[in-house]
Amino acid sequence: MIFLLTNTGYIKYYPLLFNKGLPLYYTIGPCFYLYLKGELNPELSKFKKKHLLHFILIIPALFSVMPYNLLDTEQQQLIVNRVARDFQYAFSTEKYIVEPWHWFTLPLSALTYSILQMRLTYIFARQKKNIKTVRWAYFFSGMLTLIFSGMLVLNVVILRNSNDAYFILHRSPLILSLAFIFLLLSLSFFLNPQTIFGLSDKLNQSDILNNTGSDSEDITNSEKRKIRPVDEKLIEQVEQQIMEKEIFKQVGLTMSELAAQLDIPNHKLSDLFNKHYQSNFNTHINNLRIDYVKKRLDSGDWKQYTLEAIALEAGFSSRNTFFVAFKKIMDKSPSAYLADIKNK
Known part of the structure; x- marks a missing residue:
C-alpha cells in the first residue's frame, strides 16, 4: 500500500505512512521460510531463539527509517510533498530517504530464502513422503522465487536508471509480469484456500458414492457432504x-x-x-x-x-x-x- 501511495503521489496525504514498511518487508522471506520448514517437518515448527538471527536485517532497516520518523509532522510533510512532485527523489541518497542498497538487499534476501525453500522441498521429496505436500511446496516456493527475482531485477534497473524510475514503474513489461504472477498466486489461493496452510487430503466423492451401494439413494445431499474418508x-x-x-x-x-x-x-x-x-x-x-x-x-x-x-x-x-x-x-x-x- 505504501508503495502504491508513493508511486501515485498520494503519499503526500499520508506522511505518517512514509518510510514505515521497510523493517517489516525484511521479515517476509524468513517468515515464509520458517513457515514452510515447520509445515514439511512438524518437529521443526516451534520458534526458537536462534531463529531470531533470520531477522537480523531488520536492525539496519530500523536505522534507515529512523531519521525521517524522528522529524516533526511539518518536516515530514515537506519530504513527502517533494516525493510527490519528484518521484526520482524517492530513490535518492538524501538523509531522510532510505539508503539505496536496501532496494537491492531486500529482494535479494527474500530470493535467497525462496531458494532455500526449494532446497527444503527437494530434501522432503527425497524422503518420498506426501506427494501433494511436495507439489504444493514446489509451487509455493517457485512462485515466490519468480516474484522476488522480478523485484530484484526491477530494483536493480531502477537504481541504475533512477532518472527513468517513473517510466520503469509505470510502463515496464516487468511490472506487468510481476502483476500477472501476483494475480496467478492470488487466484490459486482463492481457488484452493487450503494451499495457504498446506495441502490436506481431498475428499474423493466418487469413491464414496460408489461404495455406498443401493443405500446411496437414501442418503440426502447434506449427509453426503458429511461423509469423510477415514484413515x-x-x-x-x-x-x-x-x-x-x-x-x-x-x-x-x-x-x-x-x-x-x-x-x-x-x-x-x-x-x-x-x-x-x-x-x-x-x-x-x-x-x-x-x-x-x-x-x-x-x-x-x-x-x-x-x-x-x-x-x-x-x-x-x-x-x-x-x-x-x-x-x-x-x-x-x-x-x-x-x-x-x-x-x-
Whole structure:
C-alpha cells in the first residue's frame, strides 16, 4: 500500500505512512521460510531463539527509517510533498530517504530464502513422503522465487536508471509480469484456500458414492457432504500413542508434539481430530484427562490427593485449567464431584 501511495503521489496525504514498511518487508522471506520448514517437518515448527538471527536485517532497516520518523509532522510533510512532485527523489541518497542498497538487499534476501525453500522441498521429496505436500511446496516456493527475482531485477534497473524510475514503474513489461504472477498466486489461493496452510487430503466423492451401494439413494445431499474418508491406520497410531502410552497425561502436550511423534504433518492430524473425533485436539485431550480423573476418583485411588496433585497427575498445567475443564465437561466442580462420592 505504501508503495502504491508513493508511486501515485498520494503519499503526500499520508506522511505518517512514509518510510514505515521497510523493517517489516525484511521479515517476509524468513517468515515464509520458517513457515514452510515447520509445515514439511512438524518437529521443526516451534520458534526458537536462534531463529531470531533470520531477522537480523531488520536492525539496519530500523536505522534507515529512523531519521525521517524522528522529524516533526511539518518536516515530514515537506519530504513527502517533494516525493510527490519528484518521484526520482524517492530513490535518492538524501538523509531522510532510505539508503539505496536496501532496494537491492531486500529482494535479494527474500530470493535467497525462496531458494532455500526449494532446497527444503527437494530434501522432503527425497524422503518420498506426501506427494501433494511436495507439489504444493514446489509451487509455493517457485512462485515466490519468480516474484522476488522480478523485484530484484526491477530494483536493480531502477537504481541504475533512477532518472527513468517513473517510466520503469509505470510502463515496464516487468511490472506487468510481476502483476500477472501476483494475480496467478492470488487466484490459486482463492481457488484452493487450503494451499495457504498446506495441502490436506481431498475428499474423493466418487469413491464414496460408489461404495455406498443401493443405500446411496437414501442418503440426502447434506449427509453426503458429511461423509469423510477415514484413515484407519492413522487412527490406530493415534489411539496407541494417546491411550496405550497415556501421552494425554503429559503436561503441556501440543498437537505439534504429537504430530512429530507420529511423524505426520500438523494439518493431517488436525484434520483427523475434526473429522473422526468431531472435536479439536485440546478438547479431545481434556476429555480424556477428565475421564481419567473420574475413573481414579470413583475407584478411590486418589482420595488422599489434593486437587492440585490430581490436576498435575492428569496432565493439566495448573489447578485453574483443571477446574475450568472439569466444570465444562462434568457440569460441576471437582470439589462438588468429590462431595457426591463421599455422600454415596
